[in-house]
Amino acid sequence: MTTDPQAVQDASNENPSGWSEVVYASVWLVFLLFPISNVLSAPVSDGLKALGLTGIGLFAVLYVISWIYEVPFPRRSELVNALFWCLVLSVPVALVVPAAGLTGTYVAPFFVAVCAFRLSMKGAIIAAAVIALITITPWLIVYSPREWFWPLVGISPAFMLLLVSRWVMERSMIREELQRELTLAQQRESVGRDVHDILGHSLTVVSMKVQLAKRLMATDPQRAAQELDDVLVLTRDSLTDVRSTVGKLREPELSVQLMQARAALRSAGITPHLPSTVPTIASPWRATFAWILREAVTNAVRHSAASSCWVTLTSTTLTITDDGAGLDCERRDAHAATSSVPGNGLRGMRERAERAGLKLTVTSPVEGKDRGTRIVVEPA
Numbered sequence: 001m002t003t004d005p006q007a008v009q010d011a012s013n014e015n016p017s018g019w020s021e022v023v024y025a026s027v028w029l030v031f032l033l034f035p036i037s038n039v040l041s042a043p044v045s046d047g048l049k050a051l052g053l054t055g056i057g058l059f060a061v062l063y064v065i066s067w068i069y070e071v072p073f074p075r076r077s078e079l080v081n082a083l084f085w086c087l088v089l090s091v092p093v094a095l096v097v098p099a100a101g102l103t104g105t106y107v108a109p110f111f112v113a114v115c116a117f118r119l120s121m122k123g124a125i126i127a128a129a130v131i132a133l134i135t136i137t138p139w140l141i142v143y144s145p146r147e148w149f150w151p152l153v154g155i156s157p158a159f160m161l162l163l164v165s166r167w168v169m170e171r172s173m174i175r176e177e178l179q180r181e182l183t184l185a186q187q188r189e190s191v192g193r194d195v196h197d198i199l200g201h202s203l204t205v206v207s208m209k210v211q212l213a214k215r216l217m218a219t220d221p222q223r224a225a226q227e228l229d230d231v232l233v234l235t236r237d238s239l240t241d242v243r244s245t246v247g248k249l250r251e252p253e254l255s256v257q258l259m260q261a262r263a264a265l266r267s268a269g270i271t272p273h274l275p276s277t278v279p280t281i282a283s284p285w286r287a288t289f290a291w292i293l294r295e296a297v298t299n300a301v302r303h304s305a306a307s308s309c310w311v312t313l314t315s316t317t318l319t320i321t322d323d324g325a326g327l328d329c330e331r332r333d334a335h336a337a338t339s340s341v342p343g344n345g346l347r348g349m350r351e352r353a354e355r356a357g358l359k360l361t362v363t364s365p366v367e368g369k370d371r372g373t374r375i376v377v378e379p380a
Helices: 007-011 016-041 044-068 080-115 121-142 149-219 221-250 254-267 283-304 327-336 346-355
Strands: 270-271 308-313 319-324 357-365 373-379
Touching: 007 327, 016 044, 016 308, 044 080, 080 121, 080 149, 121 283, 149 221, 149 254, 254 270, 254 283, 254 308, 270 357, 283 308, 283 319, 283 357, 283 373, 346 373
Parallel strands: 270 308
Antiparallel strands: 308 319, 319 373, 357 373
């Protein structure tokens, strides 16, 4: 299955957190100064030097593009996409070899970066080992052992640094996930205590008043009726307190919702393009964004038949875009569904947005296409 180029372009333009990754990756291009120096100092013709410098420049451009369009094939695995970019980056490296010789292999750490931060930790280690084998083997064959020192010193530390960075990133993600689970468990425990206290007190009073009303039915019916009225008021107040308490637990956290949305989309075979961080958002809007994100992703999973879904977050806006069948088809599917969730659908999302002082706009099909749905939540 092919990727819609316009959809990919939209995703790249709408993902500010993705651009931070591009900038971070681009900083390491400074290490291309080493192969540039080798090309300039190589005892070859000016034509080969120009070819080598062109290859390095093309390599730098393609490397940056590989971080903008990390997933050129959304329906394929992360490994396939990483291998694709490794093959693409190999083309300009071939232009460098005639001038720089085997020193062109000094770009190997960039290949490790492409794989390490897109695969699992196990996959990253295997990829690094394979790239190291491909890189160092020619040196071992062509040069004597006395000349192995510099390529090993020049490449090995970079490999280790990248793998350690990948490991630290994974540990950090696991730690954040554990912290979120701990916070949720503490919240549930607190809510459980509150509900116990509310119901324990209320049910005790209700029981006493019902027993009193039962005894008064024969002797003082008017007083018994008053006691039953008090029971009705008390039960209504208690129900309100319970709903308020449980509502604290049901209030979604935006960062957790992003993680759950990513898992839900992947489970449905939809490639997620979600921000890795959450910007600073005002508290009422943050909760509203979380609710709308959950409902929009649920609808996309159930009804859109999309292949990709993009989510963009700023301090004031939320944008959700998919390349699915479009709103008309989604409405028909939703109407035909055998079950529904209260609050889902465009009306529920609009109501939530309006209560928070926000405006929800739906575009379907997306501009410039004949399909897809885009939901934008922004200040009214």
